[in-house]
Amino acid sequence: xxxxxxxxxxxxxxxxxxxxxxxxxxxxxxxxxxxxxxxxxxxxxxxxxxxxxxxxxxxxxxxxxxxxxxxxxxxxxxxxxxxxxxxxxxxxxxxxxxxxxxxxxxxxxxxxxxxxxxxxxxxxxxxxxxxxxxxxxxxxxxxxxxxxxxxxxxxxxxxxxxxxxxxxxxxxxxxxxxxxxxxxxxxxxxxxxxxxxxxxxxxxxxxxxxxxxxxxxxxxxxxxxxxxxxxxxxxxxxxxxxxxxxxxxxxx
Numbered sequence: 190x191x192x193x194x195x196x197x198x199x200x201x202x203x204x205x206x207x208x209x210x211x212x213x214x215x216x217x218x219x220x221x222x223x224x225x226x227x228x229x230x231x232x233x234x235x236x237x238x239x240x241x242x243x244x245x246x247x248x249x250x251x252x253x254x255x256x257x258x259x260x261x262x263x264x265x266x267x268x269x270x271x272x273x274x275x276x277x278x279x280x281x282x283x284x285x286x287x288x289x290x291x292x293x294x295x296x297x298x299x300x301x302x303x304x305x306x307x308x309x310x311x312x313x314x315x316x317x318x319x320x321x322x323x324x325x326x327x328x329x330x331x332x333x334x335x336x337x338x339x340x341x342x343x344x345x346x347x348x349x350x351x352x353x354x355x356x357x358x359x360x361x362x363x364x365x366x367x368x369x370x371x372x373x374x375x376x377x378x379x380x381x382x383x384x385x386x387x388x389x390x391x392x393x394x395x396x397x398x399x400x401x402x403x404x405x406x407x408x409x410x411x412x413x414x415x416x417x418x419x420x421x422x423x424x425x426x427x428x429x430x431x432x433x434x435x436x437x438x439x440x441x
Contacts, residue, residue: 374438
C-alpha cells in the first residue's frame, strides 16, 4: 500500500500490540489520527475501544470501510475524512495515533487545547526527544517548554525504520502524554508564548540580551528589575518551565 505524503504504515505487530496496551481503552472513545491500513485500528477495536478515526487520504477509505464494515454498522468505529489539524474532531477521551510527522506539533498542541485524558502518539525520534528534554539538556528548547507546561511526556519505545512500510529515513518514538495544569498559573498565554519563542530564537545569547528584543513589543522594565543577575546571565536552555512562566507573568 502506497503511503500518502509523509505517512508510514506500522508493520511491526509487536509494536502495534504494545501501543494498544499502553493505556486501557475498553469502552473508551479513542481518537485515532491517520488509521491508514487499519492495523492499529483493529488492535484497538479488539480491546473494546470505540474508535473515532480521522483520515485525510480518501483513497484509503474504501479499504477501511470494507475491512471494518461490521464495526461501522454497530458504531464501534466512525471515520471522519479530513485534516486532523483543522477538521472538527469527534468527541474523545483518549488518543492513540501514528501522527504524520510534518504536522506533529500542530496536531499535538491542538489536542492539548481541546483536552483529553491521555494520548499515545508516534513521532519522529528527534521530535520526541525535544518534547521530553529537561532544562539543561542540549535538546531542550521551545517545544520542550510548551509541551511540558501543559503535560507530562513519557517515552514508551523507539522504533527503527524497518518497523514501517515504506521505511522512513529516521527512527521513530512512541510517547505517552498526560495533560496537567501549568506548574505556575499563567496570567496571559500570548505573553508566555512570546517570551518562550523570543528566548529560544536567540538561544546562544544570555537571557538578558534575549529579553531586550522583547522591549519592542512589551514594557519589560518591571521584568528586568525583578529578575536576579544569576538568571539574566544564563542561556535560555538553563531555565525551567516555571522560570519561563514567572518571567512572562512579570511582563503582564
